[in-house]
Amino acid sequence: MRLHHIKAHAFHAPRLGEVQEFTDVLISLDETGTIVAVTEGADHPDALVLPAGQILIPGFVDLHVHAPQYPQLGSALDLPLEDWLQHYTFPLEARYADLDFARTVYDTLIADMLALGTTSALHFATIHVPATNLLAEICLSRGQRAVIGKVAMDDPDACPDFYRDASATDAIDGTRAVIDHIHAIAGKDGLVAPAITPRFIPSCTDECLHGLGKLAAETGVRVQSHISESDWQHGFVRARTGRSDAESFAHYGLLREYSVFAHGTHLSASDMELLRDHGAGVAHCAASNAYFAGAVFPLRRALDIGLNTGLGTDISGGPNPSIFEAARMTVAASRIRARGVDADIAADARGTAEPAIDMATAFHLATRGGAQALGLPVGAFEVGMKFDAMAIDTLRAEGTIRPFGATGLRLLEKVLHTASRPNIVVVWTDGVQRVGS
């Protein structure tokens, strides 16, 4: 069902620090789902009118998803990163040589993400070209806006025999094959787009990384990877290359506009500037950082220097698939970072004392912030953007929001803190309804 006009009580956060409420807005779309008018107080005879108690917000952007890891979501999170990868994650990802298995998982995941209001996602797939192509097809048919990469990982010293690219050439050729397939099925500016996806520097040879850098320059597609995620990873890269992760990605030609790097807990100030100056961004994964990163990402510092940042669930390094949960954990982790953890230390020396991130800022990061990092024309209700949005029923008994008459920003905060899946009643991408009856 294609939408042409909708009237709603709506909220969006088009710019950092700015939440805007429309109490009664008419949003009009063209035949491609692009917003052509946003007019407070206007009417249209054919408009879909959201009932009282429902609010409209932009769909969420999840900047870091390992789609194949969905089967192990919420389990086995007590191990160090390296053990978790070798003993749980790589054996699971290896199973995506089986396309039937891949279809079952990916179809469930994309349906669930859309039902949770995640209209855009940046996906790591696996090393397998056919299963990665299949993920792209499923996103296209279910209507999730997605940027998807075949994972490249070819270093025999770091990757197990049962799960790695046979060579740098294989990793690069496979990446190119997925790029070509996605361009063939979705067009060059379609709902689904490819990403060059070195897993992280420790899993790739220099030959592979240089080759992927050349491919990025040649094709102009986005890059995604992990960056400075843990003490182990951060130290490993510096020992091997003599450079930080950020400097290394720049060296390989992989630090590019609208490229997104996950975690970044250990990025230095100059690393952050390097990312910003190349137009790259960070996927902030507050939940998974609590499990694997060993520190809280300096989000305030990133925002203060103008580094593009959005939120990631990091399925399954993070235990929950909802960007609502990611936003909640972002706010809590930011407060803990600012105030510190140990009351045995004096209050003024306990934390970093940066101003903490509030829920309104997390809302921006979950919507327009993430979209901006990927260069996607979504995340706010503005003319020229695609209409990706969700209707939230704040009154549904089976849901978990209890407004008790709250209005304005207080109502939005309640929604962001307490909404759950039953509250999300309709989801659209490109102006087409993807979830809802």
Place this chain on the structure above:
Amino acid sequence: MRLHHIKAHAFHAPRLGEVQEFTDVLISLDETGTIVAVTEGADHPDALVLPAGQILIPGFVDLHVHAPQYPQLGSALDLPLEDWLQHYTFPLEARYADLDFARTVYDTLIADMLALGTTSALHFATIHVPATNLLAEICLSRGQRAVIGKVAMDDPDACPDFYRDASATDAIDGTRAVIDHIHAIAGKDGLVAPAITPRFIPSCTDECLHGLGKLAAETGVRVQSHISESDWQHGFVRARTGRSDAESFAHYGLLREYSVFAHGTHLSASDMELLRDHGAGVAHCAASNAYFAGAVFPLRRALDIGLNTGLGTDISGGPNPSIFEAARMTVAASRIRARGVDADIAADARGTAEPAIDMATAFHLATRGGAQALGLPVGAFEVGMKFDAMAIDTLRAEGTIRPFGATGLRLLEKVLHTASRPNIVVVWTDGVQRVGS
């Protein structure tokens, strides 16, 4: 509907560090809902048999709820504690002079808590005797096991004119009136019990605190309050009394067996021992501590010395009413406390380096741990305990658990990390079904 026999795939955590799985257990109850037999592999012709894909776990115990604050849940959390109390919380609580308002809120809250699997709760009400009595009646009729207190707060230097007990005598007499009412409607060991509830030391005069201590000795009922929650509160009490919060409560005769004190982020090692030695416990409120406490509660330290501890949502200092969410935040906050927040500091000096709390431990705290702190005979499937439990449908499409064949502890972790309200299909207390069709 009273249950007599149930067959199920069940998990419980009867002791710290011990999760037990029953793959096919028969649990039998007497006419009062007390468990009389727990037999793996047994059958009974009249047993309710949970369908495949459903698991049975003990109901959750929420050790810290401000029932009257439910209308502001998830909003206005960016203020310091003292401002938040004066400008939002006290004006809201003052409205419970109106019994119609109280009925609407309390009825919604108790229904929602039960639907989220919270079968037992320790409630702060307001200063009003009639509304506190009403809360007890609603818990009794809806079937939530509850310990409930009229809030005592009489210090004119700390409490606003529009919301405080008129005198210490009023605070004490009102507390006694609620105790008498609850004993009259629920009996002495009924589903609902009273608690002596000084809000916190800064809001009460010495006369009030001494009087409440005498009342506790006379009646033997439980005590609840806040303890060492923030730098401000912790410092205020020390300046006024020359003692820590814990020492002060002991001095007033308020540190007693099965009494529960919320937060405790700033408790010293000797404070913790004092609580333990008096048989008192702590309500760990991980989410609200991120907002107001300015530190993470040293949970590992508390457990290591054998201090009774359970989880609290701290509605509405915490933004979410679900103990599932409280358990998730407990694990994340514990990991952040252990590992630290700031990657600019060397890894070995960054956090407290205590072993972090895992989800299995959080499960114990959410169930038997909380029950033990209150001295309630619930929280595990053992002979002699009351049957308070929930059935979780791990396969429900509208829910958010995706087992993908996980079994044992991995399945339980998935449930605890990803369950949401639609997954909770039946809830019992005292063997009587309270939620479900």
